[in-house]
Amino acid sequence: MITIVDYKAGNLTSVKRALDHLGIENQISKDPSVVRSADQIIFPGVGAAGAAMEALKERNLDLALKETFQKGTPILGICIGCQIILTHSEEDDTACLDLISGKTVRFQLSDPTLKVPHMGWNAVRVTQPHPILSHLRPGDEFYFVHSYYLQPDGATEVYAVSDYGGEFPVVIGMDNLFAVQFHAEKSGPLGLQLLKNFSEWRP
Amino acid sequence: MLSKRIISCLDVRDGKLAKSVKFINTKDIGNPVVQAKKYYDDGLDELVFYDITASSDKRDIMIDVVSSVAEQVFIPFSVGGGLRTVEDCSRVLLAGAEKVNVNSAAVRRPTLISEASRAFGAQAVVLSMDVLRVEPDPKIASGYEVVINGGRTRIGLDAIEWARRGEELGAGELVVNSIDADGTKEGYELTLTRMIAEAVSIPVIASGGGGKPEHLYDVLTEGKADAALVASMLHYGEYTVGEIKSYLAGRGLKIRTVN
Numbered sequence: 509m510i511t512i513v514d515y516k517a518g519n520l521t522s523v524k525r526a527l528d529h530l531g532i533e534n535q536i537s538k539d540p541s542v543v544r545s546a547d548q549i550i551f552p553g554v555g556a557a558g559a560a561m562e563a564l565k566e567r568n569l570d571l572a573l574k575e576t577f578q579k580g581t582p583i584l585g586i587c588i589g590c591q592i593i594l595t596h597s598e599e600d601d602t603a604c605l606d607l608i609s610g611k612t613v614r615f616q617l618s619d620p621t622l623k624v625p626h627m628g629w630n631a632v633r634v635t636q637p638h639p640i641l642s643h644l645r646p647g648d649e650f651y652f653v654h655s656y657y658l659q660p661d662g663a664t665e666v667y668a669v670s671d672y673g674g675e676f677p678v679v680i681g682m683d684n685l686f687a688v689q690f691h692a693e694k695s696g697p698l699g700l701q702l703l704k705n706f707s708e709w710r711p
Numbered sequence: 712m713l714s715k716r717i718i719s720c721l722d723v724r725d726g727k728l729a730k731s732v733k734f735i736n737t738k739d740i741g742n743p744v745v746q747a748k749k750y751y752d753d754g755l756d757e758l759v760f761y762d763i764t765a766s767s768d769k770r771d772i773m774i775d776v777v778s779s780v781a782e783q784v785f786i787p788f789s790v791g792g793g794l795r796t797v798e799d800c801s802r803v804l805l806a807g808a809e810k811v812n813v814n815s816a817a818v819r820r821p822t823l824i825s826e827a828s829r830a831f832g833a834q835a836v837v838l839s840m841d842v843l844r845v846e847p848d849p850k851i852a853s854g855y856e857v858v859i860n861g862g863r864t865r866i867g868l869d870a871i872e873w874a875r876r877g878e879e880l881g882a883g884e885l886v887v888n889s890i891d892a893d894g895t896k897e898g899y900e901l902t903l904t905r906m907i908a909e910a911v912s913i914p915v916i917a918s919g920g921g922g923k924p925e926h927l928y929d930v931l932t933e934g935k936a937d938a939a940l941v942a943s944m945l946h947y948g949e950y951t952v953g954e955i956k957s958y959l960a961g962r963g964l965k966i967r968t969v970n
Contacts, residue, residue: 521781521805521807522781522807522809525781525782525807526785528782529782529783529785554832554834555832556832623912623913623914623937625833625834625883626713627713627834627883627884627914628713628714628716628756628914628937628938629713629714629716629756629967630712630713630714631714647968649714649967651786651787653834671712672712672713691787693785694785694786694787694809695785695786696751696754696785696786696969697785697969699785700785
Protein backbone atom coordinates (compact mmCIF):
# COMPACT_ATOMS: atom_id res chain seq x y z
CA MET A 509 0.00 0.00 0.00
CA ILE A 510 1.39 3.38 -1.06
CA THR A 511 0.57 6.37 1.13
CA ILE A 512 0.36 9.68 -0.75
CA VAL A 513 1.27 12.50 1.62
CA ASP A 514 -1.38 15.23 1.69
CA TYR A 515 0.02 18.61 2.59
CA LYS A 516 -2.33 20.79 0.52
CA ALA A 517 0.04 20.63 -2.43
CA GLY A 518 -2.19 20.23 -5.40
CA ASN A 519 -1.57 17.21 -7.55
CA LEU A 520 -2.44 14.47 -5.06
CA THR A 521 -5.47 13.37 -7.00
CA SER A 522 -3.49 13.14 -10.25
CA VAL A 523 -1.03 10.81 -8.54
CA LYS A 524 -3.88 8.83 -7.01
CA ARG A 525 -5.62 8.46 -10.38
CA ALA A 526 -2.40 7.22 -11.97
CA LEU A 527 -1.91 4.61 -9.22
CA ASP A 528 -5.57 3.56 -9.43
CA HIS A 529 -5.19 3.15 -13.19
CA LEU A 530 -2.18 0.90 -12.59
CA GLY A 531 -4.13 -1.14 -10.02
CA ILE A 532 -1.70 -0.17 -7.24
CA GLU A 533 -3.27 0.01 -3.80
CA ASN A 534 -2.96 3.52 -2.37
CA GLN A 535 -4.37 6.02 0.07
CA ILE A 536 -4.09 9.76 0.60
CA SER A 537 -3.25 10.82 4.16
CA LYS A 538 -2.33 13.93 6.08
CA ASP A 539 -1.96 12.04 9.35
CA PRO A 540 1.70 11.82 10.52
CA SER A 541 1.06 8.49 12.26
CA VAL A 542 -0.29 6.97 9.04
CA VAL A 543 2.77 8.30 7.19
CA ARG A 544 5.09 6.84 9.86
CA SER A 545 3.61 3.37 9.45
CA ALA A 546 3.33 3.49 5.64
CA ASP A 547 4.80 0.66 3.51
CA GLN A 548 5.76 3.09 0.77
CA ILE A 549 5.38 6.84 0.46
CA ILE A 550 4.80 9.18 -2.46
CA PHE A 551 5.51 12.76 -1.66
CA PRO A 552 4.08 14.87 -4.50
CA GLY A 553 3.49 18.58 -4.85
CA VAL A 554 3.10 21.67 -6.95
CA GLY A 555 3.52 25.27 -5.84
CA ALA A 556 6.14 27.17 -3.90
CA ALA A 557 8.77 25.76 -1.53
CA GLY A 558 7.94 28.16 1.31
CA ALA A 559 4.24 27.31 1.38
CA ALA A 560 4.99 23.60 1.03
CA MET A 561 7.36 23.55 4.04
CA GLU A 562 4.90 25.56 6.12
CA ALA A 563 2.09 23.14 5.34
CA LEU A 564 4.30 20.15 6.20
CA LYS A 565 5.31 21.65 9.54
CA GLU A 566 1.76 22.66 10.38
CA ARG A 567 0.76 19.00 10.14
CA ASN A 568 3.99 17.64 11.72
CA LEU A 569 4.60 15.82 8.49
CA ASP A 570 8.17 17.13 8.23
CA LEU A 571 9.27 15.04 11.22
CA ALA A 572 7.27 12.03 10.05
CA LEU A 573 9.03 12.15 6.67
CA LYS A 574 12.47 12.44 8.25
CA GLU A 575 11.74 9.43 10.47
CA THR A 576 10.44 7.27 7.64
CA PHE A 577 13.52 8.15 5.60
CA GLN A 578 15.79 7.09 8.47
CA LYS A 579 14.00 3.82 9.07
CA GLY A 580 14.17 2.80 5.41
CA THR A 581 10.63 3.27 4.03
CA PRO A 582 10.76 3.66 0.22
CA ILE A 583 9.93 7.28 -0.61
CA LEU A 584 9.26 8.86 -4.01
CA GLY A 585 9.32 12.66 -4.23
CA ILE A 586 7.72 14.40 -7.22
CA CYS A 587 8.31 18.02 -8.35
CA ILE A 588 8.18 20.27 -5.28
CA GLY A 589 8.31 17.07 -3.23
CA CYS A 590 11.62 16.46 -4.95
CA GLN A 591 13.01 19.95 -4.33
CA ILE A 592 12.26 20.20 -0.62
CA ILE A 593 14.11 17.02 0.31
CA LEU A 594 17.28 19.09 -0.14
CA THR A 595 18.72 21.35 2.58
CA HIS A 596 17.64 24.73 1.29
CA SER A 597 15.55 26.34 -1.44
CA GLU A 598 16.30 29.72 -2.95
CA GLU A 599 12.54 30.03 -3.45
CA ASP A 600 11.26 32.11 -0.53
CA ASP A 601 14.70 31.45 1.09
CA THR A 602 13.31 28.29 2.65
CA ALA A 603 14.97 25.83 5.04
CA CYS A 604 13.92 22.41 3.71
CA LEU A 605 13.92 18.78 4.92
CA ASP A 606 17.65 18.18 4.42
CA LEU A 607 17.29 14.48 3.62
CA ILE A 608 19.88 14.94 0.88
CA SER A 609 22.39 17.71 1.24
CA GLY A 610 22.11 20.44 -1.38
CA LYS A 611 19.86 23.25 -2.53
CA THR A 612 17.44 24.35 -5.23
CA VAL A 613 18.30 27.45 -7.22
CA ARG A 614 16.43 29.55 -9.76
CA PHE A 615 17.21 29.10 -13.45
CA GLN A 616 19.51 31.90 -14.64
CA LEU A 617 19.63 31.42 -18.37
CA SER A 618 21.82 33.46 -20.65
CA ASP A 619 19.77 32.54 -23.73
CA PRO A 620 16.81 34.96 -23.84
CA THR A 621 14.75 32.56 -25.97
CA LEU A 622 14.67 30.04 -23.09
CA LYS A 623 11.69 30.83 -20.90
CA VAL A 624 11.24 30.29 -17.17
CA PRO A 625 9.38 28.23 -15.95
CA HIS A 626 10.90 25.30 -17.75
CA MET A 627 7.53 23.97 -18.85
CA GLY A 628 6.83 21.16 -21.26
CA TRP A 629 8.37 17.90 -22.43
CA ASN A 630 12.10 17.42 -22.18
CA ALA A 631 14.44 14.46 -22.61
CA VAL A 632 15.82 12.83 -19.50
CA ARG A 633 19.30 11.28 -19.68
CA VAL A 634 20.11 8.58 -17.14
CA THR A 635 23.57 9.11 -15.62
CA GLN A 636 23.47 6.28 -13.08
CA PRO A 637 21.39 3.11 -13.41
CA HIS A 638 18.52 2.65 -10.97
CA PRO A 639 15.69 0.06 -10.89
CA ILE A 640 13.06 2.83 -11.02
CA LEU A 641 14.58 4.14 -14.27
CA SER A 642 15.23 0.71 -15.81
CA HIS A 643 12.64 1.23 -18.60
CA LEU A 644 14.18 4.44 -19.95
CA ARG A 645 15.81 4.65 -23.35
CA PRO A 646 17.87 7.52 -24.74
CA GLY A 647 15.70 10.46 -25.76
CA ASP A 648 12.70 9.52 -23.58
CA GLU A 649 10.80 12.63 -22.48
CA PHE A 650 8.89 13.65 -19.37
CA TYR A 651 6.64 16.58 -18.51
CA PHE A 652 8.20 19.38 -16.44
CA VAL A 653 6.90 22.57 -14.81
CA HIS A 654 9.41 24.37 -12.57
CA SER A 655 11.40 27.57 -12.16
CA TYR A 656 13.98 26.24 -9.69
CA TYR A 657 16.31 23.29 -10.23
CA LEU A 658 18.09 20.74 -8.05
CA GLN A 659 21.69 21.23 -6.99
CA PRO A 660 22.68 18.36 -4.66
CA ASP A 661 26.12 18.69 -3.07
CA GLY A 662 27.28 15.25 -4.14
CA ALA A 663 27.38 13.91 -7.71
CA THR A 664 26.66 10.39 -6.44
CA GLU A 665 23.08 11.39 -5.64
CA VAL A 666 22.30 12.32 -9.26
CA TYR A 667 20.58 9.64 -11.37
CA ALA A 668 19.45 11.63 -14.41
CA VAL A 669 19.84 15.04 -16.02
CA SER A 670 18.05 17.17 -18.60
CA ASP A 671 19.29 19.96 -20.82
CA TYR A 672 17.87 23.48 -20.74
CA GLY A 673 20.56 26.02 -21.51
CA GLY A 674 22.95 23.48 -19.98
CA GLU A 675 22.58 20.18 -18.15
CA PHE A 676 20.99 20.09 -14.71
CA PRO A 677 19.99 17.23 -12.35
CA VAL A 678 16.37 16.09 -12.59
CA VAL A 679 16.44 12.82 -10.68
CA ILE A 680 18.18 12.41 -7.33
CA GLY A 681 18.22 9.64 -4.78
CA MET A 682 19.91 8.15 -1.77
CA ASP A 683 19.27 4.79 -0.09
CA ASN A 684 15.48 4.37 0.18
CA LEU A 685 14.73 7.84 -1.21
CA PHE A 686 14.16 8.60 -4.88
CA ALA A 687 12.92 11.88 -6.32
CA VAL A 688 12.00 13.20 -9.75
CA GLN A 689 11.64 16.81 -10.81
CA PHE A 690 9.18 16.00 -13.62
CA HIS A 691 5.53 15.04 -13.21
CA ALA A 692 5.63 11.26 -13.62
CA GLU A 693 1.84 11.19 -13.21
CA LYS A 694 1.43 13.38 -16.32
CA SER A 695 4.22 11.97 -18.46
CA GLY A 696 2.23 9.35 -20.36
CA PRO A 697 3.12 5.64 -20.39
CA LEU A 698 6.76 6.26 -19.40
CA GLY A 699 5.67 8.13 -16.29
CA LEU A 700 3.16 5.43 -15.38
CA GLN A 701 5.86 2.77 -15.75
CA LEU A 702 8.11 4.78 -13.43
CA LEU A 703 5.37 4.79 -10.78
CA LYS A 704 4.94 1.04 -11.25
CA ASN A 705 8.70 0.51 -10.89
CA PHE A 706 8.62 2.48 -7.65
CA SER A 707 5.77 0.34 -6.30
CA GLU A 708 7.91 -2.76 -6.93
CA TRP A 709 11.15 -1.26 -5.60
CA ARG A 710 12.55 -2.94 -2.49
CA PRO A 711 15.59 -0.91 -1.44
CA MET B 712 15.78 21.74 -24.93
CA LEU B 713 12.02 21.54 -24.69
CA SER B 714 10.11 19.78 -27.42
CA LYS B 715 7.61 21.74 -29.47
CA ARG B 716 4.19 20.66 -28.24
CA ILE B 717 1.28 19.44 -30.35
CA ILE B 718 -1.97 20.17 -28.56
CA SER B 719 -5.45 19.24 -29.66
CA CYS B 720 -8.59 21.13 -28.81
CA LEU B 721 -11.90 19.35 -28.28
CA ASP B 722 -15.09 21.40 -28.18
CA VAL B 723 -17.63 19.89 -25.81
CA ARG B 724 -21.33 20.74 -25.71
CA ASP B 725 -23.56 19.14 -23.08
CA GLY B 726 -20.86 16.54 -22.45
CA LYS B 727 -20.50 15.53 -26.13
CA LEU B 728 -18.05 16.46 -28.85
CA ALA B 729 -19.44 19.43 -30.74
CA LYS B 730 -17.79 18.50 -34.04
CA SER B 731 -18.20 15.05 -35.49
CA VAL B 732 -15.08 12.98 -35.50
CA LYS B 733 -14.71 10.78 -38.51
CA PHE B 734 -12.55 7.89 -37.55
CA ILE B 735 -13.86 6.54 -34.30
CA ASN B 736 -16.25 3.65 -33.76
CA THR B 737 -19.86 4.49 -34.49
CA LYS B 738 -20.94 3.70 -30.97
CA ASP B 739 -18.42 6.14 -29.56
CA ILE B 740 -19.12 9.07 -31.84
CA GLY B 741 -19.24 12.24 -29.88
CA ASN B 742 -17.60 10.95 -26.72
CA PRO B 743 -14.85 13.39 -25.71
CA VAL B 744 -13.32 10.92 -23.24
CA VAL B 745 -12.91 8.22 -25.88
CA GLN B 746 -11.43 10.72 -28.30
CA ALA B 747 -9.02 12.12 -25.71
CA LYS B 748 -7.88 8.59 -24.86
CA LYS B 749 -7.22 7.85 -28.53
CA TYR B 750 -5.07 10.97 -28.97
CA TYR B 751 -3.24 10.16 -25.74
CA ASP B 752 -2.49 6.64 -27.01
CA ASP B 753 -1.29 8.16 -30.29
CA GLY B 754 1.28 10.31 -28.47
CA LEU B 755 -0.35 13.73 -28.27
CA ASP B 756 1.46 16.09 -25.86
CA GLU B 757 -1.44 17.96 -24.33
CA LEU B 758 -5.20 18.51 -24.63
CA VAL B 759 -7.60 21.42 -24.33
CA PHE B 760 -11.30 20.94 -23.63
CA TYR B 761 -13.49 23.86 -24.44
CA ASP B 762 -16.94 23.77 -22.90
CA ILE B 763 -19.39 25.44 -25.28
CA THR B 764 -22.47 24.38 -23.35
CA ALA B 765 -24.95 27.20 -23.67
CA SER B 766 -26.93 26.80 -20.49
CA SER B 767 -25.15 27.08 -17.18
CA ASP B 768 -27.31 24.42 -15.49
CA LYS B 769 -25.64 21.79 -17.67
CA ARG B 770 -22.11 22.77 -16.68
CA ASP B 771 -21.84 19.95 -14.15
CA ILE B 772 -21.71 17.51 -17.06
CA MET B 773 -18.36 19.04 -17.99
CA ILE B 774 -16.98 18.31 -14.54
CA ASP B 775 -17.88 14.63 -15.08
CA VAL B 776 -16.10 14.71 -18.45
CA VAL B 777 -13.00 16.23 -16.84
CA SER B 778 -12.91 13.56 -14.12
CA SER B 779 -13.31 10.73 -16.62
CA VAL B 780 -10.53 12.14 -18.80
CA ALA B 781 -8.25 12.47 -15.78
CA GLU B 782 -8.81 8.79 -14.95
CA GLN B 783 -7.61 7.63 -18.36
CA VAL B 784 -5.36 10.26 -19.87
CA PHE B 785 -1.98 10.87 -18.25
CA ILE B 786 -0.78 13.98 -20.03
CA PRO B 787 -1.50 17.60 -19.06
CA PHE B 788 -4.81 19.08 -20.12
CA SER B 789 -6.59 22.37 -19.69
CA VAL B 790 -10.26 23.24 -19.55
CA GLY B 791 -11.91 26.44 -20.71
CA GLY B 792 -15.29 27.91 -21.49
CA GLY B 793 -17.54 29.63 -19.02
CA LEU B 794 -14.94 30.04 -16.28
CA ARG B 795 -15.67 33.38 -14.62
CA THR B 796 -14.47 33.05 -11.05
CA VAL B 797 -11.69 31.42 -9.05
CA GLU B 798 -14.35 28.97 -7.78
CA ASP B 799 -15.18 27.93 -11.37
CA CYS B 800 -11.47 27.38 -11.98
CA SER B 801 -11.03 25.47 -8.75
CA ARG B 802 -13.76 23.00 -9.72
CA VAL B 803 -12.14 21.95 -12.99
CA LEU B 804 -8.68 21.74 -11.39
CA LEU B 805 -9.99 19.57 -8.56
CA ALA B 806 -11.70 17.37 -11.14
CA GLY B 807 -8.26 16.66 -12.62
CA ALA B 808 -7.28 19.37 -15.11
CA GLU B 809 -3.76 20.89 -14.83
CA LYS B 810 -4.69 24.25 -16.22
CA VAL B 811 -7.63 26.56 -16.73
CA ASN B 812 -8.21 28.44 -19.93
CA VAL B 813 -9.78 31.88 -19.62
CA ASN B 814 -10.88 34.10 -22.50
CA SER B 815 -13.75 36.63 -22.65
CA ALA B 816 -14.32 36.60 -18.90
CA ALA B 817 -10.71 37.74 -18.40
CA VAL B 818 -11.15 40.60 -20.88
CA ARG B 819 -14.23 41.76 -19.04
CA ARG B 820 -12.60 41.33 -15.63
CA PRO B 821 -8.78 41.12 -15.94
CA THR B 822 -8.29 40.47 -12.21
CA LEU B 823 -9.64 36.97 -12.88
CA ILE B 824 -6.15 36.22 -14.25
CA SER B 825 -4.32 37.53 -11.18
CA GLU B 826 -6.75 35.88 -8.77
CA ALA B 827 -6.41 32.49 -10.47
CA SER B 828 -2.65 32.89 -10.76
CA ARG B 829 -2.31 33.62 -7.05
CA ALA B 830 -4.59 30.76 -6.11
CA PHE B 831 -3.16 28.04 -8.38
CA GLY B 832 0.17 29.35 -9.70
CA ALA B 833 0.90 30.95 -13.08
CA GLN B 834 1.58 27.55 -14.65
CA ALA B 835 -2.11 26.69 -14.19
CA VAL B 836 -3.49 29.76 -15.95
CA VAL B 837 -3.74 29.90 -19.73
CA LEU B 838 -5.00 33.10 -21.30
CA SER B 839 -6.75 32.43 -24.58
CA MET B 840 -7.30 35.33 -26.94
CA ASP B 841 -9.35 35.55 -30.14
CA VAL B 842 -7.75 38.02 -32.49
CA LEU B 843 -8.98 39.81 -35.61
CA ARG B 844 -6.81 41.56 -38.20
CA VAL B 845 -7.90 45.22 -38.54
CA GLU B 846 -6.67 48.44 -40.13
CA PRO B 847 -4.08 49.86 -37.73
CA ASP B 848 -5.25 53.00 -35.96
CA PRO B 849 -4.01 54.88 -32.88
CA LYS B 850 -5.93 52.56 -30.58
CA ILE B 851 -5.01 49.33 -32.34
CA ALA B 852 -1.43 50.15 -33.30
CA SER B 853 -0.45 46.55 -34.10
CA GLY B 854 -3.36 46.05 -36.49
CA TYR B 855 -4.56 43.11 -34.40
CA GLU B 856 -7.59 43.47 -32.16
CA VAL B 857 -8.87 41.22 -29.40
CA VAL B 858 -12.50 40.21 -29.85
CA ILE B 859 -14.75 38.50 -27.33
CA ASN B 860 -17.93 36.43 -27.24
CA GLY B 861 -16.62 33.96 -29.79
CA GLY B 862 -15.41 36.70 -32.10
CA ARG B 863 -18.66 38.63 -32.23
CA THR B 864 -17.76 41.66 -30.13
CA ARG B 865 -14.98 44.17 -30.82
CA ILE B 866 -13.91 46.21 -27.85
CA GLY B 867 -10.97 48.27 -29.09
CA LEU B 868 -8.26 46.26 -27.34
CA ASP B 869 -4.88 45.80 -29.03
CA ALA B 870 -3.79 42.15 -29.07
CA ILE B 871 -0.12 42.90 -28.27
CA GLU B 872 -1.12 45.13 -25.39
CA TRP B 873 -3.49 42.47 -24.03
CA ALA B 874 -0.86 39.74 -24.33
CA ARG B 875 1.63 41.82 -22.30
CA ARG B 876 -1.03 42.71 -19.77
CA GLY B 877 -2.01 39.04 -19.42
CA GLU B 878 1.58 38.09 -18.66
CA GLU B 879 1.86 40.88 -16.08
CA LEU B 880 -1.35 39.74 -14.43
CA GLY B 881 0.07 36.25 -14.02
CA ALA B 882 -0.93 34.14 -17.01
CA GLY B 883 1.51 31.26 -17.52
CA GLU B 884 0.78 30.69 -21.21
CA LEU B 885 -1.06 32.33 -24.09
CA VAL B 886 -3.25 30.75 -26.74
CA VAL B 887 -3.38 33.06 -29.73
CA ASN B 888 -6.32 32.20 -31.93
CA SER B 889 -6.60 33.99 -35.25
CA ILE B 890 -10.22 34.52 -36.25
CA ASP B 891 -9.05 35.24 -39.80
CA ALA B 892 -7.14 31.99 -40.15
CA ASP B 893 -9.55 29.82 -38.16
CA GLY B 894 -11.25 27.22 -40.33
CA THR B 895 -9.35 28.16 -43.50
CA LYS B 896 -6.86 25.26 -43.22
CA GLU B 897 -4.45 27.52 -45.09
CA GLY B 898 -1.96 27.97 -42.30
CA TYR B 899 -1.58 29.80 -39.00
CA GLU B 900 -1.34 33.60 -38.77
CA LEU B 901 2.44 33.80 -38.69
CA THR B 902 2.81 37.56 -38.30
CA LEU B 903 0.42 37.77 -35.38
CA THR B 904 1.92 34.74 -33.64
CA ARG B 905 5.46 36.03 -34.02
CA MET B 906 4.55 39.54 -32.84
CA ILE B 907 3.03 38.13 -29.68
CA ALA B 908 5.80 35.59 -29.07
CA GLU B 909 8.32 38.44 -29.29
CA ALA B 910 6.29 40.66 -26.97
CA VAL B 911 6.02 38.23 -24.04
CA SER B 912 8.31 35.79 -22.26
CA ILE B 913 5.71 33.11 -21.55
CA PRO B 914 4.98 30.22 -23.96
CA VAL B 915 2.73 31.00 -26.93
CA ILE B 916 0.38 28.41 -28.40
CA ALA B 917 -0.69 29.17 -31.98
CA SER B 918 -4.28 28.41 -32.91
CA GLY B 919 -6.39 28.63 -36.04
CA GLY B 920 -5.61 27.71 -39.63
CA GLY B 921 -3.69 24.45 -39.29
CA GLY B 922 -4.50 22.24 -42.27
CA LYS B 923 -1.24 20.46 -43.08
CA PRO B 924 1.84 19.42 -41.08
CA GLU B 925 3.90 22.09 -42.88
CA HIS B 926 1.63 24.75 -41.38
CA LEU B 927 2.71 23.58 -37.93
CA TYR B 928 6.33 23.67 -39.01
CA ASP B 929 5.95 27.26 -40.21
CA VAL B 930 4.30 28.53 -37.02
CA LEU B 931 6.75 26.67 -34.76
CA THR B 932 9.74 28.17 -36.59
CA GLU B 933 8.91 31.42 -38.40
CA GLY B 934 5.94 32.12 -36.11
CA LYS B 935 8.11 31.48 -33.00
CA ALA B 936 5.33 29.54 -31.28
CA ASP B 937 6.16 27.05 -28.53
CA ALA B 938 3.18 24.86 -29.35
CA ALA B 939 0.54 24.48 -32.04
CA LEU B 940 -3.12 23.73 -31.53
CA VAL B 941 -4.70 21.34 -34.01
CA ALA B 942 -8.37 20.54 -34.36
CA SER B 943 -9.96 19.47 -37.65
CA MET B 944 -6.70 18.05 -39.06
CA LEU B 945 -6.94 15.37 -36.41
CA HIS B 946 -10.67 15.26 -35.77
CA TYR B 947 -11.57 14.51 -39.38
CA GLY B 948 -8.93 11.84 -39.63
CA GLU B 949 -6.91 13.66 -42.27
CA TYR B 950 -3.73 13.14 -40.26
CA THR B 951 -2.73 11.19 -37.19
CA VAL B 952 -0.68 12.58 -34.31
CA GLY B 953 2.12 10.26 -35.41
CA GLU B 954 2.11 11.54 -38.99
CA ILE B 955 2.27 15.17 -37.88
CA LYS B 956 5.04 14.42 -35.42
CA SER B 957 7.18 12.41 -37.84
CA TYR B 958 6.90 15.19 -40.39
CA LEU B 959 8.04 17.83 -37.89
CA ALA B 960 10.82 15.63 -36.51
CA GLY B 961 11.93 14.90 -40.08
CA ARG B 962 12.32 18.62 -40.67
CA GLY B 963 14.58 18.90 -37.66
CA LEU B 964 12.26 20.12 -34.92
CA LYS B 965 12.61 18.68 -31.44
CA ILE B 966 9.44 16.65 -31.00
CA ARG B 967 8.48 14.10 -28.37
CA THR B 968 8.12 10.73 -30.03
CA VAL B 969 6.22 7.88 -28.46
CA ASN B 970 6.97 4.33 -29.53
